[in-house]
Amino acid sequence: QQQVKQSPQSLIVQKGGISIINCAYENTAFDYFPWYQQFPGKGPALLIAIRPDVSEKKEGRFTISFNKSAKQFSLHIMDSQPGDSATYFCAASANYGGSQGNLIFGKGTKLSVKP
Amino acid sequence: DAGVIQSPRHEVTEMGQEVTLRCKPISGHDYLFWYRQTMMRGLELLIYFNNNVPIDDSGMPEDRFSAKMPNASFSTLKIQPSEPRDSAVYFCASSLVAGTGRNSPLHFGNGTRLTVT
Numbered sequence: 001q002q003q004v005k006q007s008p009q010s011l012i013v014q015k016g017g018i019s020i021i022n023c024a025y026e027n028t029a030f031d032y033f034p035w036y037q038q039f040p041g042k043g044p045a046l047l048i049a050i051r052p053d054v055s056e057k058k059e060g061r062f063t064i065s066f067n068k069s070a071k072q073f074s075l076h077i078m079d080s081q082p083g084d085s086a087t088y089f090c091a092a093s094a095n096y097g098g099s100q101g102n103l104i105f106g107k108g109t110k111l112s113v114k115p
Numbered sequence: 116d117a118g119v120i121q122s123p124r125h126e127v128t129e130m131g132q133e134v135t136l137r138c139k140p141i142s143g144h145d146y147l148f149w150y151r152q153t154m155m156r157g158l159e160l161l162i163y164f165n166n167n168v169p170i171d172d173s174g175m176p177e178d179r180f181s182a183k184m185p186n187a188s189f190s191t192l193k194i195q196p197s198e199p200r201d202s203a204v205y206f207c208a209s210s211l212v213a214g215t216g217r218n219s220p221l222h223f224g225n226g227t228r229l230t231v232t
Contacts, residue, residue, distance in 0.1 A: 034220070036221075041225065042223075042225050042226075043119070043206050043208070043223025043224050043225050043226055044158070044206075044221075044223050045220075045222075045223065046220035046221065049220075089157075089158060102160050102163070102171065103160070103221065105157055105158040106157065107156075107157035108157055108158075
Protein backbone atom coordinates (compact mmCIF):
# COMPACT_ATOMS: atom_id res chain seq x y z
CA GLN A 1 0.00 0.00 0.00
CA GLN A 2 3.02 2.24 0.40
CA GLN A 3 3.99 1.81 -3.25
CA VAL A 4 3.80 4.33 -6.04
CA LYS A 5 3.58 2.60 -9.42
CA GLN A 6 5.06 4.50 -12.33
CA SER A 7 4.76 3.89 -16.06
CA PRO A 8 6.17 3.64 -18.63
CA GLN A 9 9.66 2.55 -17.68
CA SER A 10 11.06 4.32 -20.74
CA LEU A 11 9.69 6.76 -23.27
CA ILE A 12 10.92 8.09 -26.60
CA VAL A 13 9.35 11.27 -27.94
CA GLN A 14 10.08 13.45 -30.94
CA LYS A 15 11.12 17.05 -30.38
CA GLY A 16 8.02 19.19 -30.03
CA GLY A 17 5.84 16.30 -28.94
CA ILE A 18 4.05 15.70 -25.64
CA SER A 19 5.60 13.40 -23.05
CA ILE A 20 3.22 11.76 -20.59
CA ILE A 21 4.26 9.80 -17.52
CA ASN A 22 1.72 8.19 -15.22
CA CYS A 23 1.72 7.22 -11.57
CA ALA A 24 -0.78 5.40 -9.39
CA TYR A 25 -1.00 4.90 -5.65
CA GLU A 26 -3.12 3.02 -3.13
CA ASN A 27 -2.57 4.84 0.15
CA THR A 28 -5.40 7.36 0.51
CA ALA A 29 -3.40 9.16 3.20
CA PHE A 30 -0.96 10.45 0.59
CA ASP A 31 -1.45 14.18 0.21
CA TYR A 32 1.69 15.52 -1.43
CA PHE A 33 2.80 14.47 -4.91
CA PRO A 34 6.10 15.82 -6.27
CA TRP A 35 7.95 15.00 -9.45
CA TYR A 36 11.73 14.86 -9.49
CA GLN A 37 13.98 15.12 -12.55
CA GLN A 38 17.35 13.38 -12.72
CA PHE A 39 20.06 13.95 -15.32
CA PRO A 40 22.83 11.37 -15.83
CA GLY A 41 25.47 11.57 -13.14
CA LYS A 42 23.37 13.89 -11.01
CA GLY A 43 21.00 13.53 -8.10
CA PRO A 44 17.25 14.02 -8.55
CA ALA A 45 15.93 17.58 -8.27
CA LEU A 46 12.40 18.76 -7.56
CA LEU A 47 10.60 19.69 -10.77
CA ILE A 48 7.01 20.37 -9.75
CA ALA A 49 4.61 19.26 -7.02
CA ILE A 50 0.86 19.15 -6.38
CA ARG A 51 -1.48 18.71 -3.46
CA PRO A 52 -4.86 16.98 -3.86
CA ASP A 53 -6.93 20.13 -3.37
CA VAL A 54 -6.32 20.99 -7.04
CA SER A 55 -6.67 18.83 -10.13
CA GLU A 56 -3.93 20.46 -12.18
CA LYS A 57 -0.79 22.49 -11.71
CA LYS A 58 1.20 24.04 -14.51
CA GLU A 59 4.70 25.45 -14.50
CA GLY A 60 5.94 26.45 -17.91
CA ARG A 61 5.87 23.40 -20.19
CA PHE A 62 5.34 21.02 -17.25
CA THR A 63 1.87 20.12 -15.99
CA ILE A 64 0.74 17.74 -13.27
CA SER A 65 -2.76 16.32 -13.65
CA PHE A 66 -4.27 14.77 -10.53
CA ASN A 67 -7.27 12.43 -10.28
CA LYS A 68 -8.06 11.85 -6.64
CA SER A 69 -10.91 9.37 -7.20
CA ALA A 70 -8.74 7.21 -9.45
CA LYS A 71 -5.69 7.68 -7.22
CA GLN A 72 -3.61 8.61 -10.22
CA PHE A 73 -1.47 11.53 -11.23
CA SER A 74 0.55 12.27 -14.32
CA LEU A 75 3.25 14.55 -15.65
CA HIS A 76 2.80 16.15 -19.05
CA ILE A 77 5.72 17.80 -20.80
CA MET A 78 4.52 20.00 -23.65
CA ASP A 79 6.75 20.86 -26.61
CA SER A 80 9.33 18.33 -25.41
CA GLN A 81 12.95 19.31 -26.03
CA PRO A 82 16.16 17.26 -26.20
CA GLY A 83 17.23 19.02 -22.99
CA ASP A 84 14.27 17.37 -21.25
CA SER A 85 15.93 13.97 -21.73
CA ALA A 86 16.29 12.67 -18.19
CA THR A 87 14.81 10.21 -15.73
CA TYR A 88 11.62 11.36 -14.05
CA PHE A 89 10.43 10.11 -10.68
CA CYS A 90 7.00 10.58 -9.21
CA ALA A 91 6.68 10.45 -5.45
CA ALA A 92 4.13 10.71 -2.68
CA SER A 93 4.02 11.33 1.03
CA ALA A 94 1.42 11.52 3.77
CA ASN A 95 0.88 13.59 6.88
CA TYR A 96 0.09 11.21 9.71
CA GLY A 97 -1.47 13.29 12.44
CA GLY A 98 1.10 16.03 12.07
CA SER A 99 3.99 13.61 11.65
CA GLN A 100 5.77 14.03 8.36
CA GLY A 101 5.75 10.89 6.23
CA ASN A 102 8.67 9.94 4.08
CA LEU A 103 8.64 10.44 0.34
CA ILE A 104 7.89 7.19 -1.50
CA PHE A 105 9.35 7.24 -4.99
CA GLY A 106 8.20 5.49 -8.15
CA LYS A 107 10.82 3.50 -10.05
CA GLY A 108 11.39 6.19 -12.63
CA THR A 109 10.81 6.81 -16.33
CA LYS A 110 13.72 7.37 -18.67
CA LEU A 111 12.68 9.97 -21.23
CA SER A 112 14.56 10.44 -24.49
CA VAL A 113 13.57 13.34 -26.73
CA LYS A 114 14.82 12.88 -30.30
CA PRO A 115 15.79 15.97 -32.31
CA ASP B 116 25.78 27.35 -1.49
CA ALA B 117 27.68 24.42 -2.98
CA GLY B 118 24.80 22.05 -2.49
CA VAL B 119 24.99 18.59 -0.93
CA ILE B 120 28.50 17.22 -1.30
CA GLN B 121 29.17 13.50 -1.42
CA SER B 122 32.44 11.64 -1.56
CA PRO B 123 33.81 9.64 -3.15
CA ARG B 124 31.99 9.84 -6.52
CA HIS B 125 33.01 6.29 -7.37
CA GLU B 126 34.09 3.43 -5.15
CA VAL B 127 35.22 0.03 -6.32
CA THR B 128 35.96 -2.53 -3.65
CA GLU B 129 36.18 -6.24 -3.14
CA MET B 130 33.63 -8.31 -1.33
CA GLY B 131 34.22 -8.34 2.39
CA GLN B 132 35.87 -4.94 2.55
CA GLU B 133 34.55 -2.02 4.58
CA VAL B 134 33.13 0.90 2.63
CA THR B 135 32.50 4.39 4.00
CA LEU B 136 30.47 6.95 2.09
CA ARG B 137 30.49 10.59 3.14
CA CYS B 138 28.06 13.46 2.94
CA LYS B 139 28.07 17.16 3.72
CA PRO B 140 24.52 18.59 3.76
CA ILE B 141 23.53 22.11 2.84
CA SER B 142 24.22 24.45 5.73
CA GLY B 143 21.09 25.14 7.75
CA HIS B 144 19.25 22.02 6.64
CA ASP B 145 18.03 20.06 9.65
CA TYR B 146 17.12 16.85 7.84
CA LEU B 147 19.54 14.45 6.18
CA PHE B 148 18.59 11.38 4.17
CA TRP B 149 20.46 8.43 2.70
CA TYR B 150 18.94 6.79 -0.39
CA ARG B 151 20.03 3.87 -2.51
CA GLN B 152 19.25 3.69 -6.22
CA THR B 153 19.20 0.51 -8.30
CA MET B 154 17.54 -0.40 -11.56
CA MET B 155 15.47 -3.09 -9.90
CA ARG B 156 14.28 -1.23 -6.82
CA GLY B 157 14.52 2.43 -7.82
CA LEU B 158 15.13 4.97 -5.05
CA GLU B 159 14.94 3.48 -1.58
CA LEU B 160 15.16 5.46 1.64
CA LEU B 161 17.69 3.85 3.95
CA ILE B 162 17.71 6.19 6.94
CA TYR B 163 17.08 9.79 7.84
CA PHE B 164 18.25 12.15 10.57
CA ASN B 165 16.70 15.19 12.16
CA ASN B 166 19.10 17.52 13.97
CA ASN B 167 21.77 14.80 13.83
CA VAL B 168 19.50 12.22 15.49
CA PRO B 169 18.47 9.09 13.52
CA ILE B 170 14.68 9.13 13.20
CA ASP B 171 13.87 6.19 10.95
CA ASP B 172 16.32 3.47 9.98
CA SER B 173 13.73 0.91 8.90
CA GLY B 174 15.08 1.02 5.35
CA MET B 175 18.57 -0.10 6.31
CA PRO B 176 18.79 -3.51 4.66
CA GLU B 177 20.69 -5.33 7.40
CA ASP B 178 23.17 -4.99 10.20
CA ARG B 179 26.04 -4.64 7.75
CA PHE B 180 24.81 -1.10 7.13
CA SER B 181 25.27 1.70 9.65
CA ALA B 182 24.96 5.47 9.46
CA LYS B 183 26.12 8.25 11.71
CA MET B 184 25.78 12.00 11.86
CA PRO B 185 28.31 13.29 14.42
CA ASN B 186 27.51 16.93 13.67
CA ALA B 187 25.25 19.10 11.52
CA SER B 188 27.70 19.23 8.64
CA PHE B 189 28.75 15.61 8.21
CA SER B 190 27.29 12.15 7.87
CA THR B 191 28.64 8.74 6.96
CA LEU B 192 27.11 5.54 5.65
CA LYS B 193 29.21 2.47 6.32
CA ILE B 194 28.91 -1.01 4.89
CA GLN B 195 30.89 -3.73 6.63
CA PRO B 196 31.42 -6.26 5.18
CA SER B 197 30.39 -5.27 1.67
CA GLU B 198 28.77 -7.72 -0.74
CA PRO B 199 28.25 -7.62 -4.54
CA ARG B 200 24.51 -7.05 -4.05
CA ASP B 201 25.34 -3.74 -2.35
CA SER B 202 26.45 -2.35 -5.72
CA ALA B 203 24.28 0.70 -6.36
CA VAL B 204 24.33 4.48 -6.41
CA TYR B 205 24.00 5.91 -2.93
CA PHE B 206 22.54 9.39 -2.58
CA CYS B 207 22.58 11.76 0.32
CA ALA B 208 19.91 14.47 0.47
CA SER B 209 19.07 17.28 2.86
CA SER B 210 16.11 19.57 3.45
CA LEU B 211 15.00 22.47 5.63
CA VAL B 212 13.23 22.26 8.95
CA ALA B 213 9.93 20.84 7.69
CA GLY B 214 11.74 17.97 6.03
CA THR B 215 10.59 14.97 4.01
CA GLY B 216 9.94 17.11 0.97
CA ARG B 217 6.61 18.35 2.27
CA ASN B 218 7.29 22.01 2.77
CA SER B 219 10.78 22.09 1.41
CA PRO B 220 12.25 19.99 -1.38
CA LEU B 221 14.88 17.36 -0.97
CA HIS B 222 18.26 18.55 -2.25
CA PHE B 223 20.25 15.57 -3.48
CA GLY B 224 23.98 15.22 -3.86
CA ASN B 225 25.42 13.72 -7.05
CA GLY B 226 25.74 10.31 -5.46
CA THR B 227 28.43 7.70 -4.90
CA ARG B 228 28.50 4.84 -7.38
CA LEU B 229 29.56 1.76 -5.43
CA THR B 230 30.77 -1.38 -7.16
CA VAL B 231 31.55 -4.44 -5.06
CA THR B 232 33.35 -7.21 -6.93
